[in-house]
Amino acid sequence: MTPREIPALRRRLLAWYDRGHRPLPWRESRDPYRIWVSEVMLQQTRVETALDYYRRFLGRFPTIARLAAAAPEAVLKAWEGLGYYARARNLHRAARALVERHGGRLPAEPEAFRALPGVGDYTAAAVYSIAFGRPLAVVDGNVRRVIARLLALSLAVDSAAGGRRVRETAERLLDRGRPGDFNQALMELGALVCTPRRPACPGCPIRAFCRAGREGAAADYPRKTRARPVPTVPVAVGVIFKNGRVLVTRRPERGLLGGLWEFPGGKIEPGEDPRAACRRELAEETGLAVEGLEPLGLVRHAYSHFRVVIHAFRCRFAAGRVRLRQATAHRWVSPSRLGELALPQATRRLLPLLQERGDGAPR
Ligand code: SF4
Structure with missing residues (x-):
């Protein structure tokens, strides 16, 4: 693609976008807060999944001030099921910082926004180009794929040199008259036309400007460094009953699934029997001895860098006082009220197993 071709590429891409992009709710608004929420949700989540969450989240927290005033637990609950919970915690912290330092509005300069928790180059460029027309190029997975194919880029897009090349190209291509629309058009093209498996x-x-497309070689790009195998971690958890209630513990604020509630447990050691592991983990993590361990079921769940296989057991409290090792809080909860807590997906999938046993947990 020569420099002289770039204006024509911009025109054609924007004309295609203008003819009929998807009418998504965040595109009907110039409210930077709404655009910000949508961009955070869409970072790790498909549009179809994010739509319902987006409407519910904004129904609950329609302004930065309302989000800032909410309890962390309420924000996590509204995010429950979307995964990557650090996004919700950071959004909440950033909203509080905006109220404290910027009068509850986005600052004039993207650099000040970029300094808030969870706001990276992508989010800052997306929000400021779409809401304020600032000439900042976005680079997400869709943009990376389209540009790698446009250039037939032999560098791996996840290498430092490949990443630099993609970013430079995104900045070169950006239409400075309509940066927000151009960014959205490039992402839309990646989502609808230049798709990972079957680019149309x-x-x-x-x-006309795409080297891989002209050569019929789109499927060869983007090149990536060899992916590491995804490990599977076996875990044992116990649903401990005491006087008709079950014990749940809260994960530390920072880290995977931070602040969410779960049944206590932990990793099964190599060669260890899952039932023995459950008993050991419950003693170590909660200080409680249990009896009557019965298998409840198996749940498999995939995170971004590993998978877990959860061996769940039902058991009765036998002795001891709760002494938490890693968790930050505990509660004894009626099974029918478990659904009111912010739970990780994998824990939520254990609830029907409890219900099948007649233990009163909701679906
Ligand atoms: S021609 Fe094919 S590979 Fe190139 S941008 Fe279009 S869909 Fe993607």
């Missing part, structure tokens, strides 16, 4: 090159509005 014959109908692509920028095929």
Whole structure:
């Protein structure tokens, strides 16, 4: 693609976008807060999944001030099921910082916004280009793929040199008159036309400028460094009953699933029997001895860098006082009220197993 071709590429891409992009609710607004929430949700979540969450979240927290005033638990609850909970915690912290330091509004300069918790280059560029027309190029997975194919980029896009090349190209291509629309058009093209598996090159509005598309080699790009195998971690958890209630513990604020409630347990050691592991983990993590351990079921769940296989057991409290090792709080809860807590997906999937046993947990 030569520099002289770039204005034509911009025109064709924007004309395609103008003809019929998806009418998504965050595109109907110039409210930077709404655009920010949508961009945070969409970082790790598909549009179809994010739609319902987006409407509910903004129904609950319609302004930065309302979000800032909410309890952390309420924010996590509204995010429950979306995963990557650090996004919700950071959004909440950033809203509080905006109220304290910027009168509850986004600052004029993107650099000041970029300094808030959880706000990276992508989010700052997306929000400031779309809401304020600032000439900042976004680079997300869709943009990376489209640009790697446009250039037939031999560098791996997840290498430092490949990443630099993609960013430089995104900045070169950006339409400075309509940066927000251009960014959205490039992302939309990646989501609808230049898709990971079956790019629709014959109908692509920028095929004339695309080296991989012209050569029929779109499937060869983007190149990536070899992925490491994803490990599977076996885990044992116990649903401990005491006087008709069950014990749940709260994960530390920082780290994976921070602040969410779960049944206590931990990793099964190599060669260890899951039932023995459950008894040991409950003693170590809660200080409690249990009896009558019965298998409740198996739940498999995938996170971004590993998978877990959860061996869940039902058991009765036998002796001891709760002494938490890593968790930050505990509660004895009626099974029918477990659904009111902010729970990780994998824990939520144990609730129907409890219900099948007649233990009164909700679906
Ligand atoms: S021509 Fe094909 S590979 Fe190139 S941008 Fe369009 S859809 Fe992607």
